[in-house]
Amino acid sequence: xxxxxxxxxxxESTRKEIGDVNLGENAIRGFAELLEQRNWRGTFFLxxxxxxxxxxxxxxxxxxxHEIALHLHPDELSSEGPYLGSYSGAAQEAMIRQAQxxxxxxxxTRPVSFRPGFCSANDATFVAMxxxxxxxxxxxxxxxxxxxxASHWAGAPLFSHYANPHNxxxxxxxxxxxxxxxxxxxxxxxxGIHPQDLRVEFTDxxxxxxxxxxIMKRQVHEGLPFKALVVLTHNLFRFADTGDFRxxxxxxxxxxxxxxxxxxxxxxxxxxxxAAAAAFRSAVPFRG
Ligand SMILES: [Zn+2]
Numbered sequence: 520x521x522x523x524x525x526x527x528x529x530x531e532s533t534r535k536e537i538g539d540v541n542l543g544e545n546a547i548r549g550f551a552e553l554l555e556q557r558n559w560r561g562t563f564f565l566x567x568x569x570x571x572x573x574x575x576x577x578x579x580x581x582x583x584x585h586e587i588a589l590h591l592h593p594d595e596l597s598s599e600g601p602y603l604g605s606y607s608g609a610a611q612e613a614m615i616r617q618a619q620x621x622x623x624x625x626x627x628t629r630p631v632s633f634r635p636g637f638c639s640a641n642d643a644t645f646v647a648m649x650x651x652x653x654x655x656x657x658x659x660x661x662x663x664x665x666x667x668x669a670s671h672w673a674g675a676p677l678f679s680h681y682a683n684p685h686n687x688x689x690x691x692x693x694x695x696x697x698x699x700x701x702x703x704x705x706x707x708x709x710x711g712i713h714p715q716d717l718r719v720e721f722t723d724x725x726x727x728x729x730x731x732x733x734i735m736k737r738q739v740h741e742g743l744p745f746k747a748l749v750v751l752t753h754n755l756f757r758f759a760d761t762g763d764f765r766x767x768x769x770x771x772x773x774x775x776x777x778x779x780x781x782x783x784x785x786x787x788x789x790x791x792x793x794a795a796a797a798a799f800r801s802a803v804p805f806r807g
Contacts, residue, residue: 520802521788522735523747523795524776525698526554526561527657529590529634530754533568540572542755547573549758551580553769559789562657564590564634567621569754574625586791587626589618589653592636603635604669608643615651632792634658637668638700645682645693655696655796657749659687662702662714677704678738679745679799694805696796701734701748717772719752724771731775739783745802746785747795748776 528550532543547563554561563577563585570577581587594601596614603611619629631654635644638660648656661675672688679698680690690697702714715721717730731748738746750772756765780787790798 520745520798521786522738522780523745523798524559524787524789525657525747525749525792525795526550526559526789527634527749527751527792528561528563528754529636529751530563530565530569530573531590531592531636532754533572534566534592534595537755542757543569544573544576545757545759546754547576547580549760549763549766550752550754550769551583551585553758553766553773554585554789555583557773557789560584560586560791560794561789562586562588562632562792564588564632566590566592566595566636567618568595570622570625577626581626581628584791586632586793587622587628587630588632588634588792589615589622589630590634590636591615591618602637602639602669603644604639604641604671606641608647611644611647612650615647615653619651632656632796637665637670638663638672639669640687641669642685642687645687645695645697646684649682649684649693649695653695655698655792656682657698657700657751657792659697659699660702660714660716661699662704662707664712675699677702678743679747679795681803681805692807694807696799698747698749698792698795698799700751701730703730703733717748717750719750719765719768719772720756724768724775727768727772728775731772732779735776735779735783739785745799747799
């Protein structure tokens with residue numbers, strides 16, 4: 520089975536502290552274009568505020584096979600704080616549903632893939648998602664210990680798994696596939712509270728290349744039935760501009776993935792989160 524390369528972009532250019540839709544659109548268009556050059560497809564995690572200004576663009580992306588997914592920063596919808604993991608399960612469910620309604624109104628479809636802002640979650644989060652019809656998520660950042668953002672994932676599974684209905688650090692029992700953001704399990708940054716991850720803007724393509732190789736090799740050597748990388752970025756960089764540093768980094772990361780795959784003699788597929796989760800479900804059938 521192919522090594523799934525899940526390129527994801529959190530889209531939040533309309534958030535009040537940013538407020539730059541031109542930049543947001545440049546990033547979305549450029550990110551999609553670079554993936555399409557290799558016949559890959561990506562996942563666009565959008566806060567509800569992005570849906571109206573980019574409705575036509577998002578419909579066009581969806582027609583090309585990219586995935587429109589939900590990203591939620593609760594302060595868009597609630598005055599009770601910005602971190603999803605500080606809310607009750609019922610409140611999380613209500614916000615996710617409200618956001619899905621907004622997508623459906625403007626795009627005609629409900630998102631079924633989800634990532635909370637700041638990867639903020641508590642033990643009620645996966646159940647809340649599932650009750651809203653969410654089928655797959657990329658919510659976890661294994662190793663993270665960011666208490667101020669209610670974003671704790673120390674010891675959480677590094678690789679794809681079915682979520683657990685009672686405890687976000689455990690796996691199995693809930694028919695929802697979690698595909699974690701790819702991290703280095705040995706390198707903590709930001710004062711020891713955050714693992715080095717595959718976010719494009721974190722470093723240059725050379726450094727990312729080492730981590731890509733390390734994470735891909737481990738999955739092949741462990742013989743995992745389903746192998747994936749999850750890269751993330753934000754629509755706050757000019758991916759459409761030739762010569763832009765983040766665009767160059769992204770191109771270099773894509774090259775690294777293909778080089779490592781050749782070395783490891785595995786095929787690659789640049790896919791949406793939904794397509795990757797479907798492949799996981801066939802490789803690892805759910806047993807409730
Ligand atoms: Zn975000």
